[in-house]
Every structure is written in C-alpha cells, then in structure tokens.
Amino acid sequence: MMELQQLIDQANFVTFMTGAGVSTASGIPDYRSQTGVYAGKQNAEYQLSHDNFVNHPQDFWEFVKTNLYFPEAEPNVIHQKMADIAQRKGMIITQNVDGLDKKLQNENVIEFHGNIYDTYCTKCQQPVAWQQYLQNYQHENCGGLIRPHVVLYGEGIAEQAVQQSVAAVVKADLLIIVGTSFQVYPFAGLLQYRTPNARLVAINKTPLEVGINDVMITGDAVDVFRQINLD
Numbered sequence: 001m002m003e004l005q006q007l008i009d010q011a012n013f014v015t016f017m018t019g020a021g022v023s024t025a026s027g028i029p030d031y032r033s034q035t036g037v038y039a040g041k042q043n044a045e046y047q048l049s050h051d052n053f054v055n056h057p058q059d060f061w062e063f064v065k066t067n068l069y070f071p072e073a074e075p076n077v078i079h080q081k082m083a084d085i086a087q088r089k090g091m092i093i094t095q096n097v098d099g100l101d102k103k104l105q106n107e108n109v110i111e112f113h114g115n116i117y118d119t120y121c122t123k124c125q126q127p128v129a130w131q132q133y134l135q136n137y138q139h140e141n142c143g144g145l146i147r148p149h150v151v152l153y154g155e156g157i158a159e160q161a162v163q164q165s166v167a168a169v170v171k172a173d174l175l176i177i178v179g180t181s182f183q184v185y186p187f188a189g190l191l192q193y194r195t196p197n198a199r200l201v202a203i204n205k206t207p208l209e210v211g212i213n214d215v216m217i218t219g220d221a222v223d224v225f226r227q228i229n230l231d
C-alpha cells in the first residue's frame with residue numbers, strides 16, 4: 001500500500017486499466033461472479049451478441065435494458081481518485097460500458113467497449129436518447145433498430161479506441177490494473193505494449209499472475225483507493 005502511494009507520487013504518467021470490479025461499489029453488477037449479470041442465465045454471452053441483436057432484436061433489447069442500465073448509479077471513490085490522477089498525469093482505459101468514469105467530467109478516459117448511454121439508430125444513423133431506447137427499440141422516425149454504441153460479442157473493437165489505448169500503455173511509466181481478472185482479449189493483450197521500465201500494480205479481489213517485479217494487491221479496491229492520498 002505504501003509502495004502504491006510512492007509509485008503514484010513518483011510516476012510521470014499513470015495508465016489505469018479497469019473492469020467491472022471498479023463499478024460494483026456503485027451498485028452495478030459484474031458479469032461473471034455469483035451475483036453477476038451472467039449468473040443463472042443460459043447463453044448469456046449469446047444474449048449480448050451481434051447475432052442476437054440482428055436476429056432477435058426484442059430478446060436482445062429486453063436483456064440489455066434489464067441487465068445493463070443503471071442510470072441512478074454514481075461514481076465511487078475508485079472512479080474519483082483515478083479521475084483526479086488521470087486529469088493531472090494519466091489515462092483510464094476501461095472495459096466498463098456504464099459511463100461512470102465520464103460522469104466525473106474527466107476527458108482522459110478511453111471506453112474500450114463503448115458506452116451504454118450512447119445510443120443510435122442503425123438505419124438512419126441518428127443519435128437517439130437512451131431514455132427513448134428503453135421505451136422502444138425501434139426508432140419512431142424510421143422504424144430502424146436502435147442500439148447502444150457498445151462492442152457486442154462477434155464485433156470488433158473500434159480502431160480509434162485500440163490506437164488510443166496502445167498509445168496510453170506505451171506512454172505509461174506506471175500501469176495500474178483495477179477490478180478485472182484481465183482475461184478478456186483484446187483488452188488483456190494491451191499489456192504487450194508496456195515499455196520495459198514501466199512498473200505494474202494489479203488490484204483485484206482474486207490474485208492475478210503478475211511478473212516478479214510487479215505488485216499484486218489482493219483485496220477490495222475501495223479500501224485501497226480510500227487510502228491513496230492526493231495532495
């Protein structure tokens with residue numbers, strides 16, 4: 001913990017790589033734990049696939065609106081302290097689609113898998129308010145299918161998000177992985193762009209395999225971030 005504080009204080013550029021464990025303290029379920037979005041559901045990954053969206057648009061919409069939208073959720077201490085550090089000297093690359101990092105008016109955020117509140121019509125390409133999408137998945141103007149701008153199973157990551165993320169990893173002399181088991185590709189593959197001198201800290205409820213010079217903090221990220229001092 002002392003070591004983490006020192007590493008943050010001394011770093012020139014801190015890149016955070018985050019996942020669902022950052023937002024659970026804001027009341028947003030993760031995907032794979034016992035209380036997660038996928039728990040007790042068959043074919044949950046298929047529900048969130050491009051194929052399901054195209055072929056069973058109503059099923060897709062019902063799954064998404066029931067399981068992914070938490071508009072009342074607010075950023076927690078992890079989001080707040082990461083935003084403060086990133087605004088001064090860093091970047092947040094998040095796998096989360098909940099938009100909580102952007103709620104803090106921090107520009108230094110890359111939403112690797114998109115944002116569930118960014119919704120548009122796939123026929124006329126017009127932006128549509130997410131509130132309207134939650135009422136009806138068909139666009140009232142043209143009848144086209146509305147969808148959130150997120151990466152579904154079977155779809156690729158936006159090229160711009162990949163390029164910006166690689167640049168943020170290359171630039172970092174401190175990488176902090178928070179709240180992710182770091183097993184989903186291509187997100188996990190970003191680490192191959194780490195420079196030889198960059199230090200790495202991983203904070204997660206279950207331990208990750210890290211290198212001999214890396215720091216693994218196993219525990220609740222909320223407790224860890226509460227203790228970080230920002231002068």
Ligand SMILES: [Zn+2]
Binds near residue numbers: 121123126142144
């Ligand atoms: Zn339309």
